Amino acid sequence: MHLILTDAAPIHWAFGGAAISAITLALLYIGNRRLGVSTGFENICSLVVRTSYFTRESLVSSHSWRLPLLTGLLLGGVLSALLAGGWETTWAxxxxxxxxxxxxxxxxxxxxxxxxxxxxxxxxxxxxxxxxxxxxxxxxxxxxxxxxxxxxxxxxxxxxxxxxxxx
Known part of the structure; x- marks a missing residue:
């Protein structure tokens, strides 16, 4: 089986599962943090929107670890695409x-x-x-x-x- 857009062979699902579990466990046991991406969107919004919701302490204090996590997710996608031969936008x-x-x-x-x-x-x-x-x-x-x-x-x-x- 090959990936839809690039025809590259996918990495086995177990490697992805192991990586997700390692990140989840590291966040929990090392940093006492909860994995979740939707709050990361709030972190990004808080960089430009200055309302009380986006400037609350619980959100701002998570910038130090959640923003690098989101950056890693983005860079991981870019790296994956580059290793699979690149990408191009499509409306199909x-x-x-x-x-x-x-x-x-x-x-x-x-x-x-x-x-x-x-x-x-x-x-x-x-x-x-x-x-x-x-x-x-x-x-x-x-x-x-x-x-x-x-x-x-x-x-x-x-x-x-x-x-x-x-x-």
Whole structure:
């Protein structure tokens, strides 16, 4: 099996799982920190937005470790793409284009709307899939179990609606 966009052979999933678990354990046992990426978005916003929500101590004090974590995630993606032969932007969305044909503006609006819904769900659940699904589940936290089951169920229902009913 090859990757969709670059036709490169993927790295075995177990290596990714081991890396995620190592980062999670290091954050917990070394730094007493919780893995989660949605709060990292708040960290980035706090660099430019000066409201009380973005200047609260609990957020600003996490800059020293969360911003390097986010930078590492970004650089890891860039490095992965470079090692796979580079990347190029594309507006090709396969089946979506064939069924809807909305053009680039329509696709941009669709993705923006999806991003808003993801952001709303993240705040509603009190965290993102990485925070709940990786860190919270590994600690058997009930809110994380409920959130993760909800994320997964919504994904299954949405995928089946789109690919079996709409398309």
């Amino acid at each position: 969305l396969g089946m979506f284009d064939a069924e809807f044909g909305w053009g680039n503006g329509g696709k941009l609006a669709w993705m923006f709307g999806g991003g808003l819904l993801i952001g709303f769900g993240t705040r509603l659940a009190g965290g993102c899939t990485s925070g709940h699904g990786i860190f919270g589940m590994s600690n058997l936290e009930l809110p994380s179990v409920i959130s993760t089951v909800s994320f997964m169920a919504a994904g299954v229902v949405t995928t089946n609606l789109i690919y079996r009913v709409i398309l």
